[in-house]
Amino acid sequence: MAEAIAQGARDEDVAGVELRFLHAGDAGPDDLLWADALLIGSPENFGYLSGMVKDFLDRTFYEVEGKLSPLPYAAFISAGNDGTGAIRALERIANGYPFVKVQDPLISRGEITQEDLDACRELGLTLAAGLEVGLY
Numbered sequence: 264m265a266e267a268i269a270q271g272a273r274d275e276d277v278a279g280v281e282l283r284f285l286h287a288g289d290a291g292p293d294d295l296l297w298a299d300a301l302l303i304g305s306p307e308n309f310g311y312l313s314g315m316v317k318d319f320l321d322r323t324f325y326e327v328e329g330k331l332s333p334l335p336y337a338a339f340i341s342a343g344n345d346g347t348g349a350i351r352a353l354e355r356i357a358n359g360y361p362f363v364k365v366q367d368p369l370i371s372r373g374e375i376t377q378e379d380l381d382a383c384r385e386l387g388l389t390l391a392a393g394l395e396v397g398l399y
């Protein structure tokens with residue numbers, strides 16, 4: 264899903280948008296302070312975000328507190344059959360950062376389908392195009 268989103272964000276129709284495509288464990292506060300928008304994804308594990316995504320959020324919160332302008336974001340979740348717990352958790356956390364939701368979350372349930380991947384590509388393109396035209 265992340266790769267499809269990155270493909271959309273790198274669409275040749277969008278110029279001048281730079282992408283940092285990072286695993287949660289490799290991302291830090293400097294990336295959040297650098298970014299003009301955030302696409303954040305996680306599997307849903309035990310009705311919550313993955314440990315690595317939660318770790319990223321835990322590690323960066325105090326580092327960016329007071330320095331981050333509300334950051335436009337959208338979420339994508341891979342789940343076995345639900346995904347709503349991960350979204351609920353992320354939306355609560357987003358209020359604290361603050362991240363501002365600019366697109367509805369994508370949830371893939373079960374096997375990731377071509378339809379899911381197309382929606383991911385579209386989401387990446389939408390955010391990149393929105394940044395390019397100064398929508399966010």
Ligand SMILES: Cc1cc2nc3c(=O)[nH]c(=O)nc-3n(C[C@H](O)[C@H](O)[C@H](O)COP(=O)(O)O)c2cc1C
Nearest residue numbers: 306307308309310311341342343344345346348373
């Ligand atoms: C430890 C664990 C907990 C899980 N908990 C949930 C869950 O609460 N809800 C759900 O819909 N799927 C759950 N799943 C299924 C995963 O969300 C699903 O397999 C997802 O596609 C994994 O994405 P990944 O292949 O990118 O790791 C769980 C899987 C594991 C391994």
